[in-house]
Amino acid sequence: MNKQTLQTNDAVSLALRVYEPEGAARASVVIGGAMGVRQSFYEAFALWMAQQGFRVTTFDYRGHGDSLQGAMRDVRADLSDWARDYEAVVSAAKAALPAQPLFLLGHSLGAQLPGLMRNPGQVDGLLAIAAGSGYWRDNAPRLRRLVPYFWWVLVPLATRICGYFPGAALRKVGDLPAGVILQWRRWCLNPRYSVGAEGAAAEQSYGAVRFPVLAWSMRDDELMTLRGTHHLLALYANAPREVESLAPADAQARRIGHFGFFRDQFRGSLWPRAARAIAGLEGGSAAVSGTTA
Numbered sequence: 001m002n003k004q005t006l007q008t009n010d011a012v013s014l015a016l017r018v019y020e021p022e023g024a025a026r027a028s029v030v031i032g033g034a035m036g037v038r039q040s041f042y043e044a045f046a047l048w049m050a051q052q053g054f055r056v057t058t059f060d061y062r063g064h065g066d067s068l069q070g071a072m073r074d075v076r077a078d079l080s081d082w083a084r085d086y087e088a089v090v091s092a093a094k095a096a097l098p099a100q101p102l103f104l105l106g107h108s109l110g111a112q113l114p115g116l117m118r119n120p121g122q123v124d125g126l127l128a129i130a131a132g133s134g135y136w137r138d139n140a141p142r143l144r145r146l147v148p149y150f151w152w153v154l155v156p157l158a159t160r161i162c163g164y165f166p167g168a169a170l171r172k173v174g175d176l177p178a179g180v181i182l183q184w185r186r187w188c189l190n191p192r193y194s195v196g197a198e199g200a201a202a203e204q205s206y207g208a209v210r211f212p213v214l215a216w217s218m219r220d221d222e223l224m225t226l227r228g229t230h231h232l233l234a235l236y237a238n239a240p241r242e243v244e245s246l247a248p249a250d251a252q253a254r255r256i257g258h259f260g261f262f263r264d265q266f267r268g269s270l271w272p273r274a275a276r277a278i279a280g281l282e283g284g285s286a287a288v289s290g291t292t293a
Contacts, residue, residue: 001017001018001019001043001046001047002017002018002019002020003015003016003017004016004017004018006059006088006089006092008062008084008085008088009084009088010084012062012067012085013067013069014059014060014061014062014067014085014088014089015039015059015060015065015066015067016057016058016059016089016092017039017043017046017057017058017059018055018056018057018096019046019047019049019050019055019056019057019058020050020055021050021051021052021053021054021055022051023053024053025053025054025055025097025100026053026054026100026279027053027054027055027097027100027101027102027103027124027278027279027282028054028055028056028057028093028094028096028097028100028101028102028103029049029054029055029056029057029102029103029104029105029278030056030057030058030059030086030089030090030093030102030103030104030105031045031046031056031057031058031104031105031106031107031110032086032104032105032106032107032109032110032111032113032114033058033059033060033061033107033109033110034107034108034109034110034130034258034259035108035109035173035174035176035184036064036167036173036174036175036176037107037108037174037259038060038064038065038066039058039059039060039065039066040065041259041262042058042107042262043058044262044263044264044267045261045262045271046058048267048271049271049275052275054275054278055093055096055097055100057089057092057093059085059086059089061077061081061082061085061086061180062075062077062081062082062085063075063077063177063180064175064176064177064180067085072163072164072175072176072177073162073163073164073178074163075164075177075178075179076177076179077177077179077180078177078179078180078182078183079113079116079179079180079183079184079187079194080116080183081179082109082113082180083113083114083116083117086110086113086114086117087117087118087119087122090102090104090117090122090123091119091122094122101124101125101282102122102123102124103123103124103125103126103127103278103281103282104123104125104126104127105126105127105129105274105278106126106127106128106129106131107129107130107131107261107262108129108130108131108223108224108258109131110131111126111128111129111131111213111215111232112131112134112193112194112232114126114209115194115202115205115206115209115235115236116194116202116205116206117205117209118205120208120209120210120211121210123211124211124281124282125211125212125213125214125278125281125282126211126212126213126214126281127214127215127216127274127277127278127281128213128214128215128216128229128232128233129216129261129274130216130217130218130221130223130224130257130258130259130261131215131224131229131232132215132217132224132225132226132227132228132229132230132231132232133193133228133229133231133232133235134184134187134188134193134228135187135188135189135190135191135192135193135228135231136151136188136189137191138224138225138227138228138231139223139224139225139228140221140222140223140224140225142222143222143223147188150172151185151188151189154170154172155181155182155185156185158170159178159181159182163178164176164177164178164181165177165178165180165181167181183197192235193231193232193235194206194235195235203235206235206236206237207237207238208238209236209238209239210238210239211239211281212239212240212241212242212281213233213236213239213240213241213242214241214242214244214277214281215229215232215233215241215242215243215244216244216245216246216261217229217243217244217245217246218245218246218256218257218258218260218261219245219246219247219248219256220247220248220255220256220257221256221257221258222257222258223258224258226243226245229243230243246270250269251266251269251270252269253265253266253269256270261274
């Protein structure tokens with residue numbers, strides 16, 4: 001694993017980790033992280049994927065994780081900036097391996113932001129893990145009961161007091177720049193999520209995506225529902241897309257949940273299945289608006 005720094009067009013430094021295979025790489029994979037999750041969380045999976053012949057890149061969005069410079073209250077960034085960061089990492093990965101396909105593995109938020117990329121033609125496919133619309137009525141039942149307090153009281157109050165969202169101390173999501181959490185709030189309160197909150201430009205951006213999208217919805221996901229996954233993929237209106245619903249029993253496990261896929265226990269079950277799925281995305285193999293319950 002090599003730690004690298006990538007300079008964006010607006011002079012922001014992003015912290016990257018690149019995992020190279022021993023031989024010639026069969027493809028590039030960029031892992032887009034979930035909200036509030038540092039890139040180190042994905043290290044075991046990234047190392048395993050490199051052993052399967054993939055060149056894997058992980059990163060932290062600006063103002064977060066290893067990309068944070070200075071105090072978070074001083075960070076001026078929102079989700080649009082994070083989408084630009086994601087795309088900058090994709091461009092760097094493509095430049096490093098231009099002759100091979102490039103795939104995204106998006107965990108939660110990491111499967112939402114690709115729809116806002118300005119040059120989706122660099123991408124050959126997206127495997128979405130535990131991802132869906134963040135609209136609050138699409139949240140899992142237990143989470144949905146807590147959402148009114150979270151979005152209408154805790155987030156506005158804590159962000160105003162601290163100048164950022166102190167999620168680590170509150171044990172909610174994680175520390176996030178003010179611009180990120182407040183824009184995400186607008187998305188999550190809109191029935192059409194990012195497209196509804198941002199308007200026609202965002203809808204056109206998602207509509208420009210033509211690479212195939214395969215989404216894995218975990219039946220025991222404590223945050224996301226299958227309905228929310230379908231609603232997210234519907235935003236990629238012109239892309240070949242498919243949803244698969246996975247139960248813990250499919251991986252001989254008691255639990256997967258929103259974060260479990262990346263645990264080492266799944267290196268013999270879900271991880272090989274993911275490697276095959278990613279390789280199968282080349283050429284647009286996902287069914288158009290197809291679903292598997």
